[in-house]
Amino acid sequence: MNKLKYIILICASMFFWSSQSFAITTINKDSLLQCVKHLPDSTRLLLLNKWAYNHIQEPKRQCKDYAEVLLQEATRIGNSYYISNACELLAYYYQEKPDSMRYYIKKAGPLLLAEGRYEDIFRIKSWEIFLLINENKNEDVLNETNQMKRLAIKLKYPAGELFADIALARFYIQNGIQEEGVKILEQVVSKMDEKKLPTIRRIYPLLILLRYSSDITAQHYFLRLLHDYIKVCQSEKNLTTVEFNSMDKVIVRYYIYSAILACDEENPKSMNNYIQLAKQYIQKNHITNDDAILLYADFMYAYLTGDYQKALTLGDKVYAAYKDQKDNTNVVIYILNAKSDIYEQMNQYDKALACYEQYMDLKDSTEAKTFYNELNTLHQQRKIDELQTQNQKMKLGASKNQLLNTELKGGLAILFLVFVMLLVLFKVRRSDSIRSLEAQKQAEKASEMKTTFLANINHEIRTPLNAIVGFSQVLVEDVDSEQREQFTSIIRHNNILLQQLISDVLDFSKIESNKMKVSYSDVELLPLMQEIYSNKAIVVPNAVTLKLEQSENVTLYIDRIRLIQIMDNLLDNAIKHTQKGYIHFGYRTTENDVYFFVSDTGEGIPEDKLDTIFGRFTQLSKWSKGIGLGLAICKGLVTQFGGKIGVSSTVGKGSLFWFTIPIKTNTNC
Numbered sequence: 032m033n034k035l036k037y038i039i040l041i042c043a044s045m046f047f048w049s050s051q052s053f054a055i056t057t058i059n060k061d062s063l064l065q066c067v068k069h070l071p072d073s074t075r076l077l078l079l080n081k082w083a084y085n086h087i088q089e090p091k092r093q094c095k096d097y098a099e100v101l102l103q104e105a106t107r108i109g110n111s112y113y114i115s116n117a118c119e120l121l122a123y124y125y126q127e128k129p130d131s132m133r134y135y136i137k138k139a140g141p142l143l144l145a146e147g148r149y150e151d152i153f154r155i156k157s158w159e160i161f162l163l164i165n166e167n168k169n170e171d172v173l174n175e176t177n178q179m180k181r182l183a184i185k186l187k188y189p190a191g192e193l194f195a196d197i198a199l200a201r202f203y204i205q206n207g208i209q210e211e212g213v214k215i216l217e218q219v220v221s222k223m224d225e226k227k228l229p230t231i232r233r234i235y236p237l238l239i240l241l242r243y244s245s246d247i248t249a250q251h252y253f254l255r256l257l258h259d260y261i262k263v264c265q266s267e268k269n270l271t272t273v274e275f276n277s278m279d280k281v282i283v284r285y286y287i288y289s290a291i292l293a294c295d296e297e298n299p300k301s302m303n304n305y306i307q308l309a310k311q312y313i314q315k316n317h318i319t320n321d322d323a324i325l326l327y328a329d330f331m332y333a334y335l336t337g338d339y340q341k342a343l344t345l346g347d348k349v350y351a352a353y354k355d356q357k358d359n360t361n362v363v364i365y366i367l368n369a370k371s372d373i374y375e376q377m378n379q380y381d382k383a384l385a386c387y388e389q390y391m392d393l394k395d396s397t398e399a400k401t402f403y404n405e406l407n408t409l410h411q412q413r414k415i416d417e418l419q420t421q422n423q424k425m426k427l428g429a430s431k432n433q434l435l436n437t438e439l440k441g442g443l444a445i446l447f448l449v450f451v452m453l454l455v456l457f458k459v460r461r462s463d464s465i466r467s468l469e470a471q472k473q474a475e476k477a478s479e480m481k482t483t484f485l486a487n488i489n490h491e492i493r494t495p496l497n498a499i500v501g502f503s504q505v506l507v508e509d510v511d512s513e514q515r516e517q518f519t520s521i522i523r524h525n526n527i528l529l530q531q532l533i534s535d536v537l538d539f540s541k542i543e544s545n546k547m548k549v550s551y552s553d554v555e556l557l558p559l560m561q562e563i564y565s566n567k568a569i570v571v572p573n574a575v576t577l578k579l580e581q582s583e584n585v586t587l588y589i590d591r592i593r594l595i596q597i598m599d600n601l602l603d604n605a606i607k608h609t610q611k612g613y614i615h616f617g618y619r620t621t622e623n624d625v626y627f628f629v630s631d632t633g634e635g636i637p638e639d640k641l642d643t644i645f646g647r648f649t650q651l652s653k654w655s656k657g658i659g660l661g662l663a664i665c666k667g668l669v670t671q672f673g674g675k676i677g678v679s680s681t682v683g684k685g686s687l688f689w690f691t692i693p694i695k696t697n698t699n700c
Contacts, residue, residue, distance in 0.1 A: 064100060076105055076113045083120055095124050115142035115151070122155060129162045149186055150229065153179065153194035160198040164205050172202045189226045193219050197236050209243055209361075216240050217249070220256070230263045234281055241288040243361070250292050257285055279316045283309050287328050294331045302332050323352040327362060330369075339373045346370050364394055542667035549590040549671065553697055556618055556625070557584035563595065563616075567602050575609050580617030587625055588695040593668050600661040601629040601688050609633035612685070624674070624691040636680040644678055665690070 067075045083097035102117035118139035125131035136155045143152045156179050163172045176199045183191025196219050203212035216236045223233045237257045244250055264278050286309035293302035306328050312318070313325070327349045333342035346366045353359040353366075367390035374383035503522060541547040564579040571577045587594075598616070605614045612632025619626050636644060645666040669676045669690045680686035 064104075072108050072110075076101070076108065076110055079104060080113055080116055083117065095121070098124060111142045112146060115139045115146065115148070118142070119151060119155060122158060126158065126162075129166065132162065133159065149188040149191060150232070153183070153188070153191040156182075157194050157198045161201065164198075164202050169202070169206065172198075176202070190228050190232075193222060193226055193228060197239075200236075200239065204239070204243055213240065213244050217244075220253070230260050233260050234264075238281075238284055238288075241284075247292065247295055250288075250295075254285070254289055254292065257281075257288075261285060279312070279318050283312055283318060284324070286312065287324050290328045291331060294335050297335065299332065299336050302328075302335065306332060323349060326352070330366070334369050334373065339377060342373055343370060346373075360393065364390060367393065542664060542671070547667070547671060549593055551588055551590055551695075551697070553586050554589055554591045554594065555584055555586055557582065559591065559595070560598075560617065563598050563602070567599075567606070571606055571614065572610060574611040575606070576613040578613060578615045580615055580619075582617055582619055585618075585620055585625060587692065588697045589672060589692060593672075594692075597665045597668055597690065598627070598629070600665050604661060604688070605629050605631040605633060605686070609685075620694075621691075624693055626689060626691050628687060628689040630685065630687040632685040635682040635684055636678065636686055637682055641678060641680065645676065 067078055070078065079097070079101040083101045086097050098117050098120040101113060102121065105111075105113035105117055118135040122132050122135035122139065125135065136159055139155060140152065143149075143155070156175070160172055160175050160179075163175060176195050179195035179198070180192050183189065183195065196215050200212040200215040200219070203209070203215065216239055219236050220233075220240065223236075234257065237253050237260070240253050241250060241257070244253065261278060261282060264281075286305045290302045290305035290309070293299075293305060306325075309325060309328070326345055330342055330345035330349055333339075333345060346369065350363060350366050353362050367386050371383045371386035371390055374380070374386060560579055560582075564577065568577050602614070602616060605616075609631045610633070614629070614631045616627075616629040618628070645662045666676050669692070672692050674690055674692045676688075676690035678686060678688050
């Protein structure tokens with residue numbers, strides 16, 4: 032009879048709680064406990080766990096009440112499995128309150144580890160990283176990501192490394208380094224089969240890629256994968272996670288992203304078809320909280336089909352929904368640009384200008400973020416160098432104190448031994464002092480070079496920026512077409528200068544961190560050198576003759592772009608320091624190498640500068656233009672190609688820069 036009673040209670044409870052007519056607003060903790068109080072402990076926890084997971088996506092307070100009742104009962108009974116489940120659900124519920132979320136993550140972590148639930152461990156660690164990303168704690172994000180990877184290796188759980196990579200990709204994307212984040216996620220997608228990641232876990236990186244990838248071919252591939260994964264998840268039982276309690280919202284996203292892709296391909300018929308499928312699915316399955324993304328799709332369709340008045344109304348609604356969300360900045364940028372175009376088509380030029388100014392301000396701030404992050408890294412490195420200098424001074428002081436104590440201890444020794452000891456200590460002291468002073472000088476020199484570099488780069492950035500801003504303002508005024516063309520040319524020239532400056536800084540950073548990628552191919556040198564000659568001939572001063580030495584054509588297996596970069600830097604350096612005479616350049620082959628050279632009749636290099644001319648931030652004088660990275664980049668690239676670089680020079684007579692590249696063959700042929 033008791034068994035029959037329990038079975039009836041369980042069936043009645045499951046029917047009662049699954050009823051669609053039950054009012055969610057009537058649920059509270061007392062009613063939940065009252066419903067299950069007569070059930071056995073194991074059955075009670077099983078039902079509470081099921082209800083908590085089924086309602087985690089529900090609005091208002093009910094989702095929290097279910098999880099808290101589960102935690103209360105699991106704690107009372109002492110069941111660690113359901114305690115960790117409840118803590119995980121509460122951590123997800125408190126994602127808008129970082130302190131509460133961290134509390135439950137910290138509580139769940141040891142329990143999950145003890146039970147060997149590795150997937151759940153890495154999921155909640157990913158949530159913790161997302162908190163750090165939102166709080167702009169960039170250094171902590173990188174540390175936590177590396178710790179995740181080390182833990183995955185320690186636990187022999189390869190899928191954990193993919194969780195860390197997904198979190199790292201989110202970090203890059205949210206900090207404006209979108210291209211790098213997309214690359215990481217593409218690698219994750221390619222490794223998901225190899226690492227045997229659960230099907231439900233393969234959906235999240237695809238959704239991010241569909242949102243941020245700009246490659247239409249890749250987007251088609253990602254949509255096909257997402258479609259296949261949805262089918263698998265629908266066919267398998269209990270294939271859910273905290274984030275995807277059901278596949279309904281994933282299916283809606285599939286339709287919306289398909290519609291957006293159709294918009295990119297300018298296919299309004301296909302786009303409208305997918306939007307209608309999404310709306311029908313939302314209505315049929317009573318899905319909530321997807322209004323903004325659906326409005327965005329409607330906006331894009333209205334814009335594509337020329338229904339401008341409707342597009343403006345929808346655009347304002349989407350802008351209001353997304354303007355304060357950092358991870359939706361690209362959507363806001365698109366809307367502002369589209370609204371500017373719409374107003375222009377409607378001949379409302381004042382509104383078009385206002386929208387375009389908003390668009391440019393937001394776009395410029397987003398694009399500049401990556402560069403200033405790099406610049407901030409250099410600033411931090413300078414601080415590190417200054418601390419190293421102070422550390423060297425402290426070591427020097429400690430060394431002096433140590434030697435003084437040693438001398439005092441030997442004061443009572445025999446005179447001869449004292450004499451010998453003092454002689455030895457004097458030599459040691461002198462040697463240590465020389466080494467310490469030398470180290471101090473080197474550290475101070477490095478710090479001074481960094482300080483000079485930051486000052487120079489500040490000046491070099493401001494110079495073209497001032498020209499761009501100044502002449503852009505002048506263009507707005509009433510000027511004739513000739514002046515407008517002249518000002519446009521000045522703005523274009525300074526824009527190129529600014530791009531080259533940023534490119535040099537980033538290239539040098541990649542070289543120093545051994546992250547410079549090269550693409551080898553067969554390159555014919557004679558046409559290449561003739562191309563370089565044509566480009567440089569127009570910028571050489573009138574009093575200087577530029578000559579390309581004749582040589583036979585040679586095919587070299589090398590990165591063509593980087594070889595041009597080396598020659599450009601050496602020729603630019605010669606042009607900058609040569610006011611009259613000639614500049615000769617070319618190449619010749621030896622048995623194992625190709626020898627390149629650039630000679631000039633410029634001002635020359637002092638003998639004391641020859642050993643440091645290829646160092647970073649090195650300049651002949653404080654009045655020299657640039658930031659002193661061109662020759663350092665040349666040396667880094669030549670070294671990466673396995674070659675050598677050097678210079679010989681006489682002040683007042685000129686200089687000869689040369690480098691060699693080993694002759695290699697294309698092994699793919």
